[in-house]
Amino acid sequence: MAKRKLSKRQKERIQTIQERRRQKMELRAEAALQDSDDEQLFEGLVITRHGQNLVVADQQANYVHCLFRQNIGHVVCGDRVVWQPTTEGQGVVTAILERSSALVRPNFSGEEKPLAANITQLVIVIAPEPPPSQYLVDQYLVAAENIGVKTVIALNKSDLFNSESLQDFEQEYAHYQATGYPIIQISAKYEHGLDPLVEHLKGETNILVGQSGVGKSSLINALLPDLDLLTGKLSEASGLGCHTTSATTLYDLPHGGQLIDSPGVRSFRFGNLTRQELEQGFKEFLPFLGQCKFSNCSHQQEPDCALRQAVKDGKIDPQRLKNFLHMAANLNKEY
Numbered sequence: 001m002a003k004r005k006l007s008k009r010q011k012e013r014i015q016t017i018q019e020r021r022r023q024k025m026e027l028r029a030e031a032a033l034q035d036s037d038d039e040q041l042f043e044g045l046v047i048t049r050h051g052q053n054l055v056v057a058d059q060q061a062n063y064v065h066c067l068f069r070q071n072i073g074h075v076v077c078g079d080r081v082v083w084q085p086t087t088e089g090q091g092v093v094t095a096i097l098e099r100s101s102a103l104v105r106p107n108f109s110g111e112e113k114p115l116a117a118n119i120t121q122l123v124i125v126i127a128p129e130p131p132p133s134q135y136l137v138d139q140y141l142v143a144a145e146n147i148g149v150k151t152v153i154a155l156n157k158s159d160l161f162n163s164e165s166l167q168d169f170e171q172e173y174a175h176y177q178a179t180g181y182p183i184i185q186i187s188a189k190y191e192h193g194l195d196p197l198v199e200h201l202k203g204e205t206n207i208l209v210g211q212s213g214v215g216k217s218s219l220i221n222a223l224l225p226d227l228d229l230l231t232g233k234l235s236e237a238s239g240l241g242c243h244t245t246s247a248t249t250l251y252d253l254p255h256g257g258q259l260i261d262s263p264g265v266r267s268f269r270f271g272n273l274t275r276q277e278l279e280q281g282f283k284e285f286l287p288f289l290g291q292c293k294f295s296n297c298s299h300q301q302e303p304d305c306a307l308r309q310a311v312k313d314g315k316i317d318p319q320r321l322k323n324f325l326h327m328a329a330n331l332n333k334e335y
Contacts (some may be wrong), residue, residue: 063237142281
């Protein structure tokens with residue numbers, strides 16, 4: 001989707017409105033802190049955010065409705081924070097603890113904003129229909145490599161493949177397995193058909209990404225059978241009612257691990273990258289980077305290109321280099 005173009009006046013108006021809201025919320029947060037005990041500081045986990053309202057899980061897994069001080073930065077789902085109780089079931093977040101990772105994307109003004117924090121694994125969901133795109137998969141893999149998280153490629157609705165088409169898929173995607181990216185086949189149609197995914201989710205803070213129609217929402221509903229109950233509990237804690245259903249939210253999975261669900265993140269790609277960051281997003285390129293004859297090699301026509309030689313030697317899949325070159329030609333543009 002193309003980025004919405006805003007005029008300078010529209011951008012200034014948005015900034016003015018946002019600043020007014022920030023000042024208003026800062027006054028609310030400061031007012032709440034005036035009557036609190038300065039000695040009571042606790043760590044918590046941000047479960048969801050809607051506007052200036054947070055639901056924070058305390059160390060006993062109880063939900064607390066919190067505001068947050070505006071000078072601490074942009075708080076998102078998955079953040080570990082320091083919070084201070086004000087009244088029963090209420091508090092104010094006063095600091096964000098260091099993040100291990102963050103997914104970001106540009107806002108209407110072109111400024112990159114975090115969407116979710118402290119993710120440890122990206123689950124790339126593909127399916128027979130719509131036909132899987134290696135180019136899209138590679139975009140997600142570049143994003144994962146650059147934020148330092150693990151990945152797993154999940155072929156959903158695998159029951160729609162016959163033996164011949166499944167064999168074709170396995171051959172076409174074999175280089176991902178060889179590069180170190182696990183590929184699992186899952187289907188909600190069969191009993192225990194999601195077991196491979198459940199096993200990979202354990203012990204990780206996961207997020208599901210993939211193009212529309214591959215079944216991400218169905219997977220989330222299957223992985224979280226008590227989703228309505230959990231959503232109701234969040235709504236009660238936050239006082240936000242149905243708004244929590246459209247907010248980025250972290251859930252504990254019944255069999256272990258955590259899942260962050262966000263409509264904004266499900267179609268996530270990478271944002272603004274340098275060419276060097278893009279190269280490093282293809283991890284099988286790493287042994288060959290810096291080995292080309294020319295330091296500014298574009299990996300297209302130059303003689304003695306280490307990447308093209310690696311393709312000839314069977315060490316890099318030709319489609320991966322082709323996808324890299326397409327991405328490099330479109331750096332910092334919308335895909």
